[in-house]
Amino acid sequence: MGLLIKNTLVTLICWLMLSACTPVSQAPNFSLYNANGELVSLHDFRGKPLVLTFWSTWCRFCKQLHPRLDQLAKTYQPQGVQVLGISFNEDKGDKPQALLQARGIQFTTLLAGDKVAKLYGVKGTPATFFINRKGELMGTTRTFNPDEPQLIELINKIL
Numbered sequence: 001m002g003l004l005i006k007n008t009l010v011t012l013i014c015w016l017m018l019s020a021c022t023p024v025s026q027a028p029n030f031s032l033y034n035a036n037g038e039l040v041s042l043h044d045f046r047g048k049p050l051v052l053t054f055w056s057t058w059c060r061f062c063k064q065l066h067p068r069l070d071q072l073a074k075t076y077q078p079q080g081v082q083v084l085g086i087s088f089n090e091d092k093g094d095k096p097q098a099l100l101q102a103r104g105i106q107f108t109t110l111l112a113g114d115k116v117a118k119l120y121g122v123k124g125t126p127a128t129f130f131i132n133r134k135g136e137l138m139g140t141t142r143t144f145n146p147d148e149p150q151l152i153e154l155i156n157k158i159l
Helices: 002-021 060-075 096-102 114-119 149-158
Strands: 031-033 039-041 050-055 082-087 108-110 127-131 137-141
Touching: 050 060, 050 149, 060 082, 060 149, 082 096, 096 108, 127 149, 137 149
Parallel strands: 050 082, 082 108
Antiparallel strands: 031 039, 050 127, 127 137
C-alpha cells in the first residue's frame, strides 16, 4: 500500500511539473480582408487579448453564440478584449458582415477565411480561439452554448 501511494504521488508530481512547463504555442499569423476591403492581420491585435471565432452565415449554432461573444467584448472592453470573426465556407454572394450587423452584432468579421480556418485546424463551426496579449494561443472551444462557463474561464486566461 505504501509503495502504491508513493508511486502515485511521484507520478502526480511529475505530471504537474510537465504540465506547468508545457510551452504555449503562438497563434498562427494571417491576413484577410474585412467588408471594407481593408487588410487585417493577427499582428494588428498584438498587445490586446483576442477572441477569434470562426463561423459561417449558414451556421445556426453561430447565431446562438454571437450575441454572447458580442456581450463579452463589451463587458471586457475596459481590459482591452477584442472579438474578431473569420467567416469561411460561404456561398458565393454571402455578405457576412452585413448579416452580423442585421443581427445587432458589433464585432468585425474577416472574409474568405477558408485557408486561415485550415491553418488553425478548424473543421466545423463555431470554433473559437483565445489569444493573449503576446499572441499566444491560450485555449479553444467548440461550444455554441452562450451560457457555457468555459467562455469566461478562457477570457480570464487571456487577460
